[in-house]
Amino acid sequence: RQSSASGRSQCSACTDTDLPKVLITGGLGQLGVGLAKMLRRRIGKTNVILSDIRKPPNHVYHNGPFIFSDILDYKNLREIVVNNNISWLVHYSAVLSAVGENNVALAKEVNITGLHNILDIATEHGLRVFVPSTIGAFGPSSPRDPTPELCVQRPRTIYGVSKVHAELMGEYYHHRYGLDFRCLRYPGIISADSQPGGGTTDYAVQIFHAAVKTGQFECNLRGDTRLPMMYIDDCLRATLEFLEAPAETLVNRTYNINAMSFTPHDLTQEIQKFLPDLKVTYNVDPVRQAIADGWPMALEDSAARRDWGWNHEYDLPELVQTMVTHITMGNQ
Ligand code: AKB
Numbered sequence: 001r002q003s004s005a006s007g008r009s010q011c012s013a014c015t016d017t018d019l020p021k022v023l024i025t026g027g028l029g030q031l032g033v034g035l036a037k038m039l040r041r042r043i044g045k046t047n048v049i050l051s052d053i054r055k056p057p058n059h060v061y062h063n064g065p066f067i068f069s070d071i072l073d074y075k076n077l078r079e080i081v082v083n084n085n086i087s088w089l090v091h092y093s094a095v096l097s098a099v100g101e102n103n104v105a106l107a108k109e110v111n112i113t114g115l116h117n118i119l120d121i122a123t124e125h126g127l128r129v130f131v132p133s134t135i136g137a138f139g140p141s142s143p144r145d146p147t148p149e150l151c152v153q154r155p156r157t158i159y160g161v162s163k164v165h166a167e168l169m170g171e172y173y174h175h176r177y178g179l180d181f182r183c184l185r186y187p188g189i190i191s192a193d194s195q196p197g198g199g200t201t202d203y204a205v206q207i208f209h210a211a212v213k214t215g216q217f218e219c220n221l222r223g224d225t226r227l228p229m230m231y232i233d234d235c236l237r238a239t240l241e242f243l244e245a246p247a248e249t250l251v252n253r254t255y256n257i258n259a260m261s262f263t264p265h266d267l268t269q270e271i272q273k274f275l276p277d278l279k280v281t282y283n284v285d286p287v288r289q290a291i292a293d294g295w296p297m298a299l300e301d302s303a304a305r306r307d308w309g310w311n312h313e314y315d316l317p318e319l320v321q322t323m324v325t326h327i328t329m330g331n332q
Pocket residue numbers: 096097098134135136159186187188189196198199200201202
């Protein structure tokens with residue numbers, strides 16, 4: 001690599017004539033727009049196509065190509081890949097943990113049937129495919145602090161089951177058909193400009209907006225619930241660096257990545273250093289609490305650090321300072 005993935009220079013894996021053409025599915029979720037922005041700085045605006053089934057806000061149209069794509073429609077997906085000469089596919093469409101428990105049929109459809117379409121298309125067209133997994137791919141019988149790369153995975157949510165399925169299917173396609181499948185297990189991701197949709201870790205984003213706007217927040221997890229979290233810039237940089245890593249450096253196809261762990265109580269105290277009037281009350285959602293109680297408290301990520309140089313930049317103090325600054329400025 002010529003520079004860190006967040007820098008402006010081109011990736012060394014790609015020459016001018018051979019830049020990857022990237023399709024991002026589920027592009028209007030928490031991570032798609034940010035990843036597209038980072039990738040476009042690196043490989044050019046027109047080489048990154050953001051897609052979703054919803055109409056985006058105007059600024060998304062202005063920042064680069066956006067198209068309709070439905071991952072449940074195999075023909076539509078194939079047409080997009082062929083017509084745009086796609087070489088990398090970042091598959092962000094998913095139904096998250098809390099929403100999945102309320103609509104298991106939808107989660108099965110999107111997270112399992114949709115994934116099958118993605119893997120088949122990627123195999124058929126020789127694509128590099130990135131599928132995020134999650135701390136949710138572990139369950140109450142997994143070791144929790146820290147959770148190793150390889151251990152018992154018996155999640156109790158449809159989201160978790162579908163993500164274990166994705167890890168196993170992707171690795172199977174890699175070994176059976178040579179598919180360039182790449183998968184990172186993300187912690188809860190914290191971002192200022194984009195909202196998560198229906199996860200268990202969502203409180204850790206919502207609390208910042210409430211702290212700046214009203215100074216009051218009702219938390220739906222117990223104050224002592226410790227979970228692994230990561231600032232969005234670290235998550236997107238990890239994704240890009242992992243996507244660019246030469247295949248021969250990847251001992252695994254699925255890696256844990258870790259940055260920090262905190263509880264709602266720790267987070268409140270840190271935010272109060274900037275916004276001392278913040279008041280947090282607790283109204284525990286039993287579904288989310290049961291999910292969080294079975295999830296890792298930290299991920300063991302030495303393999304990612306060893307094989308492709310993963311290194312996080314944000315710990316809790318930097319995260320809080322950055323989030324409070326961004327959201328305060330955005331509200332002015
Ligand atoms: C969720 O809470 O469902 C997600 C995740 C940790 O995968 N944010």
